[in-house]
Amino acid sequence: xxxxxxxxxxxxxxxxxxxxxxxxxxxxxxxxxxxxxxxxxxxxxxxxxxxxxxxxxxxxxxxxxxxxxxxxxxxxxxxxxxxxxxxxxxxxxxxxxxxxxxxxxxxxxxxxxxxxxxxxxxxxxxxxxxxxxxxxxxxxxxxxxxxxxxxxxxxxxxxxxxxxxxxxxxxxxxxxxxxxxxxxxxxxxxxxxxxxxxxxxxxxxxxxxxxxxxxxxxxxxxxxxxxxxxxxxxxxxxxxxxxxxxxxxxxxxxxxxxxxxxxxxxxxxxxxxxxxxxxxxxxxxxxxxxxxxxxxxxxxxxxxxxxxxxxxxxxxxxxxxxxxxxxxxxxxxxxxxxxxxx
Numbered sequence: 438x439x440x441x442x443x444x445x446x447x448x449x450x451x452x453x454x455x456x457x458x459x460x461x462x463x464x465x466x467x468x469x470x471x472x473x474x475x476x477x478x479x480x481x482x483x484x485x486x487x488x489x490x491x492x493x494x495x496x497x498x499x500x501x502x503x504x505x506x507x508x509x510x511x512x513x514x515x516x517x518x519x520x521x522x523x524x525x526x527x528x529x530x531x532x533x534x535x536x537x538x539x540x541x542x543x544x545x546x547x548x549x550x551x552x553x554x555x556x557x558x559x560x561x562x563x564x565x566x567x568x569x570x571x572x573x574x575x576x577x578x579x580x581x582x583x584x585x586x587x588x589x590x591x592x593x594x595x596x597x598x599x600x601x602x603x604x605x606x607x608x609x610x611x612x613x614x615x616x617x618x619x620x621x622x623x624x625x626x627x628x629x630x631x632x633x634x635x636x637x638x639x640x641x642x643x644x645x646x647x648x649x650x651x652x653x654x655x656x657x658x659x660x661x662x663x664x665x666x667x668x669x670x671x672x673x674x675x676x677x678x679x680x681x682x683x684x685x686x687x688x689x690x691x692x693x694x695x696x697x698x699x700x701x702x703x704x705x706x707x708x709x710x711x712x713x714x715x716x717x718x719x720x721x722x723x724x725x726x727x728x729x730x731x732x733x734x735x736x737x738x739x740x741x742x743x744x745x746x747x748x749x750x751x752x753x754x755x756x757x758x759x760x761x762x763x764x765x766x767x768x769x770x771x772x773x774x775x776x777x778x779x
Contacts, residue, residue, distance in 0.1 A: 451500030
């Protein structure tokens, strides 16, 4: 079996499990043997897999591992070998923007990779081969991986600048999930860039009347900006107000509108509202009254948000400067692009 055939086999099995076409909870027969073959080839024949092969192998393993019961596989050695080949063996040379973002997503999903691995990933992302070709999903996937690994790049300002430039150039291509996911990742890492955040929030507002924004997107974006600190809220009052009015409208619809707010979404809105109420600027503080149940009016949403917030561990209120702040706890992976089939 060629390296390409082996990587395609592992990737295909992972996709079948992810799609629910194959039950992977107790392990898929033959996967352990494939993993052992991958490990042997990486260590015995360095350079035998192409960057796309490595990326697809990591994606496949990530899907298989996440769907299986603990102990179903012993893939640690294969994962370590693949990650090392990407970083130490290749230095991410020859990786397309898609290969790089997919590999980063998979390694972060697997909970593997030292900080040096992500530093190498960021270094590769700062090269023209990535930032001139990456699509919105590639950027949001990269930032999700960094946030999930709690890796704050040493060149954070430069990466923010590159991302802001890409967001402005590709604004019409950004989907709501990609906007909210990127905002959440920045907040998780305690990073803020006015131009980038403004572009992502503005795009979300543009998508509101088109039906492309779900409740989770709005609540995540509001939470992210709120925990970025007072300066962020002051800089994006119009966009925050629009997203708050959208959330209020969904809640007031009752029925299906309210059902769209998960426990996590309600907790995010509760914290956003709390940050607004504590803001020093009157015009920002006034936005706290947009949500029903705000300012102690006894509304149902206020009670529901409060109950949800009490059941979750929320990060402490903090202020982020250009680059600074703490790290939020929870982040949900963004959807990544399907790898190229060959």
